[in-house]
Amino acid sequence: xxxxxxxxxxxxxxxxxxxxxxxxxxxxxxxxxxxxxxxxxxxxxxxxxxxxxxxxxxxxxxxxxxxxxxxxxxxxxxxxxxxxxxxxxxxxxxxxxxxxxxxxxxxxxxxxxxxxxxxxxxxxxxxxxxxxxxxxxxxxxxxxxxxxxxxxxxxxxxxxxxxxxxxxxxxxxxxxxxxxxxxxxxxxxxxxxxxxxxxxxxxxxxxxxxxxxxxxxxxxxxxxxxxxxxxxxxxxxxxxxxxxxxxxxxxxxxxxxxxxxxxxxxxxxxxxxxxxxxxxxxxxxxxxxxxxxxxxxxxxxxxxxxxxxxxxxxxxxxxxxxxxxxxxxxxxxxxxxxxxxxxxxxxxxxxxxxxxxxxxxxxxxxxxxxxxxxxxxxxxxxxxxxxxxxxxxxxxxxxxxxxxxxxxxxxxxxxxxxxxxxxxxxxxxxxxxxxxxxxxxxxxxxxxxxxxxxxxxxxxxxxxxxxxxxxxxxxxxxxxxxxxxxxxxxxxxxxxxxxxxxxxxxxxxxxxxxxxxxxxxxxxxxxxxxxxxxxxxxxxxxxxxxxxxxxxxxxxxxxxxxxxxxxxxxxxxxxxxxxxxxxxxxxxxxxxxxxxxxxxxxxxxxxxxxxxxxxxxxxxxxxxxxxxxxxxxxxxxxxxxxxxxxxxxxxxxxxx
Ligand code: COA
Ligand code: AMP
Numbered sequence: 001x002x003x004x005x006x007x008x009x010x011x012x013x014x015x016x017x018x019x020x021x022x023x024x025x026x027x028x029x030x031x032x033x034x035x036x037x038x039x040x041x042x043x044x045x046x047x048x049x050x051x052x053x054x055x056x057x058x059x060x061x062x063x064x065x066x067x068x069x070x071x072x073x074x075x076x077x078x079x080x081x082x083x084x085x086x087x088x089x090x091x092x093x094x095x096x097x098x099x100x101x102x103x104x105x106x107x108x109x110x111x112x113x114x115x116x117x118x119x120x121x122x123x124x125x126x127x128x129x130x131x132x133x134x135x136x137x138x139x140x141x142x143x144x145x146x147x148x149x150x151x152x153x154x155x156x157x158x159x160x161x162x163x164x165x166x167x168x169x170x171x172x173x174x175x176x177x178x179x180x181x182x183x184x185x186x187x188x189x190x191x192x193x194x195x196x197x198x199x200x201x202x203x204x205x206x207x208x209x210x211x212x213x214x215x216x217x218x219x220x221x222x223x224x225x226x227x228x229x230x231x232x233x234x235x236x237x238x239x240x241x242x243x244x245x246x247x248x249x250x251x252x253x254x255x256x257x258x259x260x261x262x263x264x265x266x267x268x269x270x271x272x273x274x275x276x277x278x279x280x281x282x283x284x285x286x287x288x289x290x291x292x293x294x295x296x297x298x299x300x301x302x303x304x305x306x307x308x309x310x311x312x313x314x315x316x317x318x319x320x321x322x323x324x325x326x327x328x329x330x331x332x333x334x335x336x337x338x339x340x341x342x343x344x345x346x347x348x349x350x351x352x353x354x355x356x357x358x359x360x361x362x363x364x365x366x367x368x369x370x371x372x373x374x375x376x377x378x379x380x381x382x383x384x385x386x387x388x389x390x391x392x393x394x395x396x397x398x399x400x401x402x403x404x405x406x407x408x409x410x411x412x413x414x415x416x417x418x419x420x421x422x423x424x425x426x427x428x429x430x431x432x433x434x435x436x437x438x439x440x441x442x443x444x445x446x447x448x449x450x451x452x453x454x455x456x457x458x459x460x461x462x463x464x465x466x467x468x469x470x471x472x473x474x475x476x477x478x479x480x481x482x483x484x485x486x487x488x489x490x491x492x493x494x495x496x497x498x499x500x501x502x503x504x505x506x507x508x509x510x511x512x513x514x515x516x517x518x519x520x521x522x523x524x525x526x527x528x529x530x531x532x533x534x535x536x537x538x539x540x541x542x543x544x545x546x547x548x549x550x551x552x553x554x555x556x557x558x559x560x561x562x563x564x565x566x567x568x569x570x571x572x573x574x575x576x577x578x579x580x581x582x583x584x585x586x587x588x589x590x591x592x593x594x595x596x597x598x599x600x601x602x603x604x605x606x607x608x609x610x611x612x613x614x615x616x617x618x619x620x621x622x623x624x625x626x627x628x629x630x631x632x633x634x635x636x637x638x639x640x641x642x643x644x645x646x647x648x649x650x651x652x653x654x655x656x
Contacts, residue, residue, distance in 0.1 A: 036445035079156030121248035134159035143192030166309025168595030202229035256280025274482030285476025342375025359528025391528030446474030524553030565601035
């Protein structure tokens with residue numbers, strides 16, 4: 001009895017102590033988070049003091065015209081000044097800004113803040129000489145080379161709005177971005193290098209210029225040493241020639257609500273959406289995240305292994321680390337094959353990288369080639385701190401594999417091109433949250449997250465629904481879409497008035513952890529790249545023999561998801577099905593780009609549809625992934641699903 005009493009006491013003490021640890025563990029985050037939601041203007045005002053302003057904002061948030069909110073509207077600042085000059089002014093010009101490491105070409109370069117400013121100012125002057133001024137758009141279609149970063153920052157310096165287009169997109173996609181942005185100048189390089197293949201940009205650019213209705217005034221081409229492009233003197237000028245007689249340009253004073261850039265991202269149709277970023281909020285928010293989310297200090301080396309063509313590249317190869325004044329690694333290579341599955345570990349140990357941010361696919365690719373971590377063991381990663389993952393759901397197996405290998409935490413955090421910084425994460429500079437495998441941690445300060453059912457009612461803990469953010473969104477997120485206020489309002493802000501619809505579904509558990517389960521639109525994530533199945537369908541529908549088609553994202557062990565096409569042919573088509581399929585695959589590669597990774601299609605008798613004509617994409621996806629599914633009550637012809645199942649089986653697509 002005495003023993004039991006004693007044991008019970010100890011048990012209670014342990015529980016209480018654990019509770020108080022738990023309380024202490026979350027108190028700081030909770031306090032900061034609550035302030036960011038309940039007292040948002042004070043919260044962001046305080047943080048905004050940490051950046052350079054020519055004129056400090058006196059108005060922090062203008063909520064007069066929802067859903068169009070304005071942060072820091074009377075502030076005056078400059079993106080490039082905050083990325084470069086400010087650090088030089090503080091006597092840190094000799095610090096490394098960029099470490100460029102290109103295993104694919106065998107070159108490396110270290111660039112200080114002083115040197116980077118020199119390059120950027122001069123290219124900014126070169127752009128001015130070509131007639132670019134404040135507010136003009138500049139398309140940047142370049143591989144992962146320092147000149148791409150120089151071009152981005154040069155735009156910021158003179159107040160031009162850049163729009164970077166990912167190199168894996170085809171000429172059509174480039175043309176649609178030229179037309180939508182009405183860019184004055186296009187900056188490109190002679191080529192990019194993919195393993196085993198040189199991507200010649202110039203022919204793609206030429207084709208895009210032909211396709212576009214809007215006429216670009218000039219193309220500036222950076223000639224890479226080994227593969228020079230043939231130029232058309234009427235429109236082209238080399239990077240070197242553009243610099244001749246150019247004078248270094250100073251920073252333009254920009255209003256906080258002027259735009260820093262447009263980044264096009266997949267929408268539900270083939271027409272990409274131009275996500276815009278305003279200048280003031282972008283600097284304030286990204287600088288804050290470097291410490292608070294990533295726990296980086298100014299003396300650290302940080303590496304985001306992404307591409308500047310994606311939002312992760314914009315925010316965490318270029319802007320976040322440079323606003324913060326640390327060193328960023330610019331990596332031109334792949335996780336495997338350049339030259340091997342040890343290249344990530346080589347870069348981390350050689351450049352003393354504190355933390356790495358990449359897509360789960362990259363780690364899965366390494367794990368596939370080197371399951372026992374033999375390459376990992378070759379390098380000293382004792383100083384490595386954390387791995388951050390985003391872009392797609394991180395599967396627990398991959399997380400656990402890396403944790404075991406490296407003895408370092410893995411942080412799966414969730415965000416979108418629209419927001420430019422994480423919506424949920426462990427805020428590791430505030431405190432480290434315990435891991436729950438499969439969850440992307442908790443809302444980051446600034447984001448008031450809710451889960452709603454189809455009637456717009458909040459659901460309880462653990463219940464699935466649409467994940468939304470209560471307006472206003474925090475600084476640094478998208479204030480609108482380029483030239484499309486109506487689309488912004490209708491697309492994102494109308495289904496649930498007063499909330500931003502993320503188009504991700506999931507739930508929030510009783511501890512406040514967020515679980516992102518799936519997209520609610522037809523966006524798929526292929527190797528961490530966001531793609532629209534609608535855009536691929538638009539291309540397939542152009543094939544002369546295709547009557548109807550549907551594209552579905554099915555699970556893939558390496559890339560997370562891959563697209564497959566269902567093609568219903570026109571009556572009377574006698575052409576060989578294999579030939580039609582290979583023509584379709586070629587068309588998608590040519591019109592959307594190799595990045596679509598569209599390699600599989602099957603010919604079906606009919607598309608499975610509801611009686612009202614809606615294609616049953618979700619059901620086919622479940623069949624292909626061998627998940628349980630219910631025969632939809634509204635299906636027009638139940639036999640068609642069995643036929644498709646057989647087709648998938650015959651084509652080795654069904655995962656048994
Ligand atoms: N320029 C031109 N083509 C490109 C390209 C670029 N910048 N990036 C990719 N491509 C091409 C590839 O060469 C490939 O072409 P192929 O069909 O001729 O082989 C195609 O687009 C598909 O690329 P990808 O889906 O990336 O597959 P992959 O087999 O080449 O590589 C991984 C697989 C896992 C190594 C690669 O996807 C990877 O590194 N993923 C990390 C993802 C990432 O960084 N995401 C950013 C968001 S965080
Ligand atoms: P992008 O705009 O290219 O960054 O893609 C954003 C989309 O990727 C999100 O809407 C999600 O569907 C998905 N995504 C990004 N990060 C995660 C994550 N950590 N977990 C699950 N899905 C994610």
